[in-house]
Amino acid sequence: MDFDKDKKECLDKLYLPDKSKKGNVDEAIIDLIDDLNKTEDYYTTSSCAGRIVLIAVPKIRKKHEAEWLFVSHDPITVDKIQEIITNPPELKLWFKQESPIFHVACRTIEAAQDIVDKAKHVGFKRAGIMCSRKRIIVEMCGTESMETIIAEKNKLLCSKEYIESLIQEANIKMATSRDKMNAFHKQIKN
Numbered sequence: 001m002d003f004d005k006d007k008k009e010c011l012d013k014l015y016l017p018d019k020s021k022k023g024n025v026d027e028a029i030i031d032l033i034d035d036l037n038k039t040e041d042y043y044t045t046s047s048c049a050g051r052i053v054l055i056a057v058p059k060i061r062k063k064h065e066a067e068w069l070f071v072s073h074d075p076i077t078v079d080k081i082q083e084i085i086t087n088p089p090e091l092k093l094w095f096k097q098e099s100p101i102f103h104v105a106c107r108t109i110e111a112a113q114d115i116v117d118k119a120k121h122v123g124f125k126r127a128g129i130m131c132s133r134k135r136i137i138v139e140m141c142g143t144e145s146m147e148t149i150i151a152e153k154n155k156l157l158c159s160k161e162y163i164e165s166l167i168q169e170a171n172i173k174m175a176t177s178r179d180k181m182n183a184f185h186k187q188i189k190n
Contacts, residue, residue, distance in 0.1 A: 056091040088151035097170035099142030122183035144173035
């Protein structure tokens with residue numbers, strides 16, 4: 001495993017278009033990943049700041065066949081999704097709020113354990129080390145998430161008030177996730 005070579009190759013591609021639905025690094029975490037990537041012992045391999053999505057899913061639930069109708073990495077209002085909920089698709093329409101996720105390559109197992117300890121200290125309950133022949137990776141995931149079906153067969157299954165409540169709760173969970181990310185960012189800067 002040549003950590004420095006792998007780090008250079010990964011960071012050379014960091015701000016190029018990527019394979020994610022968005023196609024690039026989430027703006028909300030640029031400072032955090034830049035600071036992680038400046039360290040000697042770490043670099044990020046993939047990350048997401050968390051998001052709110054409306055996704056139309058076929059019966060067989062194959063992710064690659066799903067239709068992403070709305071994605072935001074920031075808090076939203078009902079106005080942002082009004083057109084979609086006014087004219088829902090034939091497929092099942094899911095409202096999802098997903099927590100942040102980070103994958104951090106680490107030079108040593110000790111460096112990996114340090115990242116896990118910092119992540120858990122600020123409230124990331126799901127943080128662990130994955131090892132392979134090529135890399136030592138820490139995966140950190142928030143636990144703030146929710147998903148529910150809100151429409152199918154071109155019909156909304158709930159009231160607008162319920163959707164407003166979902167949005168309010170999703171925004172609260174996003175804010176909680178951001179607070180944890182900011183606290184983690186402070187931890188790695190120390």
